[in-house]
Structures are given as C-alpha cells and as structure tokens.
Amino acid sequence: MKAIKTAGLGLGTRLVVGESAPPKPGPNDVLVDVKAASVNPKDWKLNRTAAILATPILTKRLPPLFGDDLAGEVRATGANVTDFKVGDKVYGMDMRPRTASLAEQAVIDEGCIAHMPKGLDFAEAASLPLAALTALQGLRIGQAMPGSEVLIIGASGGVGTLAVQIAKALGCHVTGVCSGRNRSRVTDLGADAVIDYTAGDFRRDSGPFDLVFDVTSYETPKSCAAILKPKGYFVSTGGNVRSVIAIRTSLSPRERGVIVRPLRRDLETLNEMIESGELKPIIDSRFPFAETQEAYNRSRSGRAQGKIVIMVGDVSGDGGER
Ligand SMILES: NC(=O)c1ccc[n+]([C@@H]2O[C@H](COP(=O)([O-])OP(=O)(O)OC[C@H]3O[C@@H](n4cnc5c(N)ncnc54)[C@H](OP(=O)(O)O)[C@@H]3O)[C@@H](O)[C@H]2O)c1
CATH class of the missing domain: 3.40.50.720 (NAD(P)-binding Rossmann-like Domain)
Structure with a gap:
C-alpha cells in the first residue's frame, strides 16, 4: 500500500509517498481504508524534534509513520470487534504509532473510533477527532x-x-x-x-x-x-x-x-452536536496525498484558519451519509 515516508536525513527530511506493508488488525482493531486524514501541529513538532536528535546522534531516517486522525471505510475487523462491520464509515484518532493514518490502510482500536456523523464527507470527518x-x-x-x-x-x-x-x-x-x-x-x-x-x-x-x-x-x-x-x-x-x-x-x-484522549463516547457526543447543527467542521485547506509535505508546511506556518486535511484515498464517491 502507499504510505507517507520520510526521504532524506535529519532536518533535510521530506515527507513523500512510498510503499509500505499493509498493517494487520489485532483482536480489538479495525482495519480502515483511509479516505482522509488531517494535520496536527504535534506531527511536525515531533518530527522536528526527532530530526534534530537524529542529525547528530543517529544520522538515520526518521520513523516512517505519521498521522493520528482518520476517516474511512472498515475493510476488516479483529476477532473481538462487535460494534463495527466491513463497509462502515468511521472516523477517529489514535496517537500510538501503530495507527499511522497517512497511509491507504490503518489499524485502529475500536474504542478510538465512532460511526461518521450524518451529513459529513470524509474530509470533514477527518478534520475533527484530535x-x-x-x-x-x-x-x-x-x-x-x-x-x-x-x-x-x-x-x-x-x-x-x-x-x-x-x-x-x-x-x-x-x-x-x-x-x-x-x-x-x-x-x-x-x-x-x-x-x-x-x-x-x-x-x-x-x-x-x-x-x-x-x-x-x-x-x-x-x-x-x-x-x-x-x-x-x-x-x-x-x-x-x-x-x-x-x-x-x-x-x-x-x-x-489537557492531553487529548481518544474516546468513542466523546466522538459520539461530537456526533450529537454535529447532527443537531451545533458543531460544524472548519477546513482551512485540503491537500492531495502527494502534497503531504506542503500540508505540513501550511500547519507549521501557524496561520491555519481551521483544520488542514489530506485526501488519502479515493473520495470521488463522497463519504457523507447525507
Ligand atoms: N495537549 C493536546 O492534547 C493538544 C491537542 C491539540 C493541539 N495541541 C496544541 O495546541 C496548539 C494549537 O493547536 P491548533 O491545531 O489549534 O493549531 P493551529 O491550527 O496551527 O493554530 C493556528 C491559529 O492560531 C492563531 N494564533 C497564532 N498566534 C496567536 C495568538 N498570539 N493569539 C491568538 N491566536 C493566535 C492563528 O491565527 P492568526 O493567524 O490570526 O494569528 C491561527 O488561526 C498547538 O500548540 C498544539 O500543539 C495540544
């Protein structure tokens, strides 16, 4: 599958699309076909810190996994998963490196996702969780x-x-x-x-x-x-x-x-606010997958007016259950 990886060393690192082995869901995970993900300042802050450390100490490539927020469709479920089935449209976040949402597929614990709120497309849903x-x-x-x-x-x-x-x-x-x-x-x-x-x-x-x-x-x-x-x-x-x-x-x-916690019950609270019209996603910009580096640069500018979204998968059919 295609996934964001780093190219170059240390502070000269760039984010590029590369090939990666698809992740395998554990018993409590769902495997998601990622349609959209979003950028959070934490991503480039950690990346920058890692780059500074890596330059003199390790002089090797940075960890290749990125992205916490995702929206997409369930492709497979682990043995213990009962609340989601193949084809469900879901959104959520998980900050553990095993959930790298800037990839065509990602695994995520079922406690960290919810069904997508009615009326949102994948980009809008991916902009929300974190x-x-x-x-x-x-x-x-x-x-x-x-x-x-x-x-x-x-x-x-x-x-x-x-x-x-x-x-x-x-x-x-x-x-x-x-x-x-x-x-x-x-x-x-x-x-x-x-x-x-x-x-x-x-x-x-x-x-x-x-x-x-x-x-x-x-x-x-x-x-x-x-x-x-x-x-x-x-x-x-x-x-x-x-x-x-x-x-x-x-x-x-x-x-x-506040240290954000990925909780399904809180995502469901957000769903209620969205479906009642009290909350709407605010999107600063949408970037194609291949322009992930540019999306990070936009976040790093500190001037974003809302959320920056990366379109990872095929969203031509739109994800929103309108
Ligand atoms: N602890 C956690 O779990 C957690 C979770 C999420 C985020 N965070 C942290 O929270 C911070 C904000 O995240 P974010 O995603 O909202 O960042 P963001 O989208 O990059 O914030 C950009 C916005 O900040 C405004 N801004 C910049 N300087 C300002 C100032 N002096 N006074 C008022 N507004 C100012 C900018 O408006 P102008 O261009 O008009 O100045 C811009 O609209 C980051 O440091 C992030 O790392 C922590």
Missing part, C-alpha cells in the same frame, strides 16, 4: 457549563474554531481571541465577543472569566491571573515546553493542561 476532542475535553476540565464566561485564546485555529462552537453548545458566553483578519470568522462561529490580539493586550478591559482556555499555548496561569475570577480555571493545550512547565509546576487544581 482537535474537537481536545476542545471538548479541555472545556470539561475547565468546568464549562451553561452561563460560564469563557475566553478562548487562539479562536481561529484548528482547536479554537471547534472550541468556540462546543463552548456555545454547552451554553457558555464565549469571547474569542484572534487576529483582526479572523474576527468575522470567529463571530460567525457564534462567539459573543471577539478581541483582536494584534490591536493591543487582549487582557486589557476584558474579563473576569470563569475559564480561560488557551489553545495557542503561549499563555500561562500567571499571565492570565488578572482576568480570571477567584475560582476560575486556566486550561492550556500545552503545546510548548514553557506552557507544559507552567502547568506541571502549578499547585492549583484550577490550573490544568
């Missing part, structure tokens, strides 16, 4: 509930566009922080207020909030302390060393990080 589960689980960690005043920093990106919609679906009053060019997009997602971070310090004259959800990972509990209510939560996606250290060294139970 980012939407991060948004849902982060909002829950921050005790988001009806009436909560929630600030979402990074409201125009992959996680942020979904966090705004999910927070609204949970009944929160939502303020989004984004640049001026994304103001109308974030308003259209349902945000009650939008702050342009390029026009000055977003903390000035804002708050106090019950929850500050930082999906840029640029902020810390300390930098947002002044805009939190006394019992307010600060939750970070912890996408860099500084934010991880700030969260890990905090003694407060209200200063937390």
Whole structure:
C-alpha cells in the first residue's frame, strides 16, 4: 500500500509517498481504508524534534509513520470487534504509532473510533477527532457549563474554531481571541465577543472569566491571573515546553493542561452536536496525498484558519451519509 515516508536525513527530511506493508488488525482493531486524514501541529513538532536528535546522534531516517486522525471505510475487523462491520464509515484518532493514518490502510482500536456523523464527507470527518476532542475535553476540565464566561485564546485555529462552537453548545458566553483578519470568522462561529490580539493586550478591559482556555499555548496561569475570577480555571493545550512547565509546576487544581484522549463516547457526543447543527467542521485547506509535505508546511506556518486535511484515498464517491 502507499504510505507517507520520510526521504532524506535529519532536518533535510521530506515527507513523500512510498510503499509500505499493509498493517494487520489485532483482536480489538479495525482495519480502515483511509479516505482522509488531517494535520496536527504535534506531527511536525515531533518530527522536528526527532530530526534534530537524529542529525547528530543517529544520522538515520526518521520513523516512517505519521498521522493520528482518520476517516474511512472498515475493510476488516479483529476477532473481538462487535460494534463495527466491513463497509462502515468511521472516523477517529489514535496517537500510538501503530495507527499511522497517512497511509491507504490503518489499524485502529475500536474504542478510538465512532460511526461518521450524518451529513459529513470524509474530509470533514477527518478534520475533527484530535482537535474537537481536545476542545471538548479541555472545556470539561475547565468546568464549562451553561452561563460560564469563557475566553478562548487562539479562536481561529484548528482547536479554537471547534472550541468556540462546543463552548456555545454547552451554553457558555464565549469571547474569542484572534487576529483582526479572523474576527468575522470567529463571530460567525457564534462567539459573543471577539478581541483582536494584534490591536493591543487582549487582557486589557476584558474579563473576569470563569475559564480561560488557551489553545495557542503561549499563555500561562500567571499571565492570565488578572482576568480570571477567584475560582476560575486556566486550561492550556500545552503545546510548548514553557506552557507544559507552567502547568506541571502549578499547585492549583484550577490550573490544568489537557492531553487529548481518544474516546468513542466523546466522538459520539461530537456526533450529537454535529447532527443537531451545533458543531460544524472548519477546513482551512485540503491537500492531495502527494502534497503531504506542503500540508505540513501550511500547519507549521501557524496561520491555519481551521483544520488542514489530506485526501488519502479515493473520495470521488463522497463519504457523507447525507
Ligand atoms: N495537549 C493536546 O492534547 C493538544 C491537542 C491539540 C493541539 N495541541 C496544541 O495546541 C496548539 C494549537 O493547536 P491548533 O491545531 O489549534 O493549531 P493551529 O491550527 O496551527 O493554530 C493556528 C491559529 O492560531 C492563531 N494564533 C497564532 N498566534 C496567536 C495568538 N498570539 N493569539 C491568538 N491566536 C493566535 C492563528 O491565527 P492568526 O493567524 O490570526 O494569528 C491561527 O488561526 C498547538 O500548540 C498544539 O500543539 C495540544
């Protein structure tokens, strides 16, 4: 089968389409014909770290497996799988290397997938799992509930566009922080207020909030302390060393990080939100499989307006159960 592999060494590595042996499902796995996958910043961050380490130490090729999110059709099921059958349209995520979704086929634990929500095509479904589960689980960690005043920093990106919609679906009053060019997009997602971070310090004259959800990972509990209510939560996606250290060294139970968990029941919650019209995928761009490197470059720019999707398999028939 065709799969994304690395070509070149260390920091000069490029992602290219190569040949790989098809994976075999274990007893709890399904084997999926992947139709679409999506890019998450974690992919290129880990790849970059591996490249830096590999250059001086190992001087060898990087691990050839990539991609966590997928949407596609079930081709085969393991002996213990009862909830999915061949031909089902599924979507999900798994961060273990054995699930490499940038390949024509991938194996994934049945606990990490759900049936695709009605009305979405494969690209739309593949854009959701990792980012939407991060948004849902982060909002829950921050005790988001009806009436909560929630600030979402990074409201125009992959996680942020979904966090705004999910927070609204949970009944929160939502303020989004984004640049001026994304103001109308974030308003259209349902945000009650939008702050342009390029026009000055977003903390000035804002708050106090019950929850500050930082999906840029640029902020810390300390930098947002002044805009939190006394019992307010600060939750970070912890996408860099500084934010991880700030969260890990905090003694407060209200200063937390979210580490996304691939849970079918949470995917099913997303399905309900999608099918009720409360949540829609926001796609920045779609790239052909052969242009995976370009898709990663787009993510690395830090300017994505929603999710970046890679079309892996034949999607001519469309996946959506419309
Ligand atoms: N812990 C976990 O399980 C987990 C899961 C998912 C993601 N993450 C991490 O969460 C972070 C966000 O992920 P993502 O997929 O949403 O990234 P993304 O899609 O690449 O985010 C891009 C967006 O960030 C906005 N942005 C950049 N600087 C900003 C700033 N100073 N203030 C407000 N918005 C800003 C950009 O808008 P402009 O162009 O207008 O600036 C752009 O729309 C990453 O660090 C990722 O690694 C962690």
